Amino acid sequence: MALQGSLQDMGVADLIQHNCQEGRTARVDLRNGSGGQTAALFLEQGQVVHAESQGESGEEIVYRVLSWTEGSFSVEPGVPAPDHTIQRSYAGLLLEGMRRIDEGTPEPEPPQAASSPTGVKAGGGPAKEEGSMSERIQNLKAIEGVAGVVIAARDGVVLEHSLDGDPDKEGAVAVFVGYAAAQVGQSLALGDFEWGTVAIGKETMLVVEQPDFYVGLLLEEKASPALVASKLEGVLRI
């Protein structure tokens, strides 16, 4: 039995997050109240694997519907996806979608070429966006004194990393420091969190907060956290 509702009561991001966290397989139909456009998202075992709208498919559809604030939705459980055009994790999709909304990134023109099976269209955005996250990791790792990088969402999900060790553990450490820093700010009315460090044995991790995620930089043994932090401007939004 389909669950139906209004996007004013439950936004698209909440719909995705709720159903994915529950590990559901489902078809989510969306109707935009202002333009009358429709879209369908397909979830498989807690991940968004396919999206289609007006003959297009892939990640861009997800980013587009995340900006819909009026309209309706229905969720039909157990419907298998007809295709698999999205590979990014649902957390990654939500973060990228929110980033685009925050930055007011205009929606890309509809693609001229057909979608590839991976949802990466000819000259399309997804490959570029994936590249930009990897590029950010590479730029951070190029800073003198940085041995490894982990980028973790606020819920601890590791979005990207360049670590040889256990990225989930390092991601959890980054989120812990970021969360503790937020509490410091609230409790003590200090200024905004600039950065934090965690020293475990000879390893030190520098943690920096970004609007949608935390960045953990594993420092080389002799590196100065303050010096590395001073070089982050230009690579991150500081």
Added chain:
Amino acid sequence: MDEPFGPENLIAALRTLNARGEFLITVLTDAEGLLMASAPSPGWDAEKQAAVVALVQRAARQAQAASMDAADEVAIRDVTGRRLICRPFEVDGQILLLSVLMEAGRPYRRLTNDAIRDVRRAWAF
């Protein structure tokens, strides 16, 4: 809670640390974040001292959840350079947390090493 809290010998160790480092507040808790001793600097209000204790308490629990029991030091710095430093250490098989809040640019490593040594001594008596 603007008065010092805890056994006299521990308060004395924390007061010495505050005076030498010109720290705003020094707090000693167990691994669960339960307050064992504290020493505020003059003018440091009780509300903020309570906030530091509550913060360390929550952070200690989260640290255990994030498998960070082995951390030697956690430092958080705001844009003005003010820092909160938490240093776990072991005394008699028990993990304690020494937390200090300080203004920008203050050295703390050697001073907190000394304070940890003083706490260990005080613990023995």
